[in-house]
Amino acid sequence: MKTIRFSAQILGGAYILFLLSLITHFAPYAAGQDSLAEVYNLRYYTHPNFTRIVVDIGVLREYAAGESQTPGQIFVDILQTRLNPIVREEAIPIRCDYINFVRISQKSPSTVRVLAEVEFSRVRRYQIYHVFDPFRVVIDIYPQEPRASSGSIKTPQPAEPAKSGYSMVRQLGLGIKTIVIDPGHGGIDPGCLDSSGQQEKELTLDISLRLKDLLNAHKGLEVILTRETDIHVPLETRTVIANQKRADIFLSIHINAFRDKSRRGIETFFLNFSPDPGVNELAARENATTTKTIGGMEKIIKKIVQNSNVIESRELAEKIQENLVQYLARQYSNINNLGVKGGPFWTLLGSDMPSVLVEVSHLTNAKEAQRLKNAAYRQQIARGIYEGILAYRQSLGKG
Numbered sequence: 001m002k003t004i005r006f007s008a009q010i011l012g013g014a015y016i017l018f019l020l021s022l023i024t025h026f027a028p029y030a031a032g033q034d035s036l037a038e039v040y041n042l043r044y045y046t047h048p049n050f051t052r053i054v055v056d057i058g059v060l061r062e063y064a065a066g067e068s069q070t071p072g073q074i075f076v077d078i079l080q081t082r083l084n085p086i087v088r089e090e091a092i093p094i095r096c097d098y099i100n101f102v103r104i105s106q107k108s109p110s111t112v113r114v115l116a117e118v119e120f121s122r123v124r125r126y127q128i129y130h131v132f133d134p135f136r137v138v139i140d141i142y143p144q145e146p147r148a149s150s151g152s153i154k155t156p157q158p159a160e161p162a163k164s165g166y167s168m169v170r171q172l173g174l175g176i177k178t179i180v181i182d183p184g185h186g187g188i189d190p191g192c193l194d195s196s197g198q199q200e201k202e203l204t205l206d207i208s209l210r211l212k213d214l215l216n217a218h219k220g221l222e223v224i225l226t227r228e229t230d231i232h233v234p235l236e237t238r239t240v241i242a243n244q245k246r247a248d249i250f251l252s253i254h255i256n257a258f259r260d261k262s263r264r265g266i267e268t269f270f271l272n273f274s275p276d277p278g279v280n281e282l283a284a285r286e287n288a289t290t291t292k293t294i295g296g297m298e299k300i301i302k303k304i305v306q307n308s309n310v311i312e313s314r315e316l317a318e319k320i321q322e323n324l325v326q327y328l329a330r331q332y333s334n335i336n337n338l339g340v341k342g343g344p345f346w347t348l349l350g351s352d353m354p355s356v357l358v359e360v361s362h363l364t365n366a367k368e369a370q371r372l373k374n375a376a377y378r379q380q381i382a383r384g385i386y387e388g389i390l391a392y393r394q395s396l397g398k399g
């Protein structure tokens, strides 16, 4: 099982390395040739506004990309792969003035390198990303000035990353089919407790199962829980499950605990830094079963926030928060909307899809703890989250 993480490293300003790392949690690649995927095709085409190079791999693989200035090179190393013999290692001239040639080669016994030799003075920007079904790595290179003759032709949509303000999910026109729900805690990790013996792990599972039933009744949605019983699932594994199932959204359900027992309400988080000590305290508690510290996570989060999922995660968090508050307020008084926030939650780290964590109520607040004992309240929570997911789905234009 693998999870995808972005990291970026700048060495002397001249060399930038973007590493997409697939961490193998359960089944490390077996040593030997059989674990290698085959790169079976290299395609390229020059549009009036850009050149696209596509490397067909078919199987999810980690890749690392970089550039060098002299000579101008943009390259991608695809790890755990070998070249299918039908693909020839040769420099292919490209018919444009900003790319000299493209070459694919077996760089090492287990790494295939795709390299474009470019005139950086004529390149405005480039981007490297991957697409699934089948898995392929794409390099788009944009010249300083598009060819004048047909400058009106628009670049196809899927290329632009989040910097433009549009997320990958929206640009690719992706809908929502597979939802992974993550009932917080479980097994040896009870989460927070109240004096009457209620345990967070039981409540989160109950609400998740209710949510699953609601979603299952909705045609066209597949719902997967990271746990369906009282078992311990490491935090790091939860998004791995979502990645492996190729989920479209990941939703972790938790019950809040706070030193100030008067604090109550609902808050929804997406992965980010937080300047708020209260949020960091909560995250530290929720992260308790991992050995990673918040400080240690910062570096990783810094890289993750470059990922387009942050925008969509926030959108999803807003829809869930809004609907959850609204649905509870229909039947219960004094529902407190604590809003949508970024927070360094380990369980959201490493996901390859919009991911949020909902703190549905406070077990440390007597009134909310009392309400949580009531199945109707837990059902209403599930209903509110359900409506939020549908609203988000609709906002993608696929509802």
Ligand SMILES: [Zn+2]
Pocket (backbone or CB within 6 Å): 184, 185, 191, 192, 200, 253, 254, 255, 286
């Ligand atoms: Zn929790």
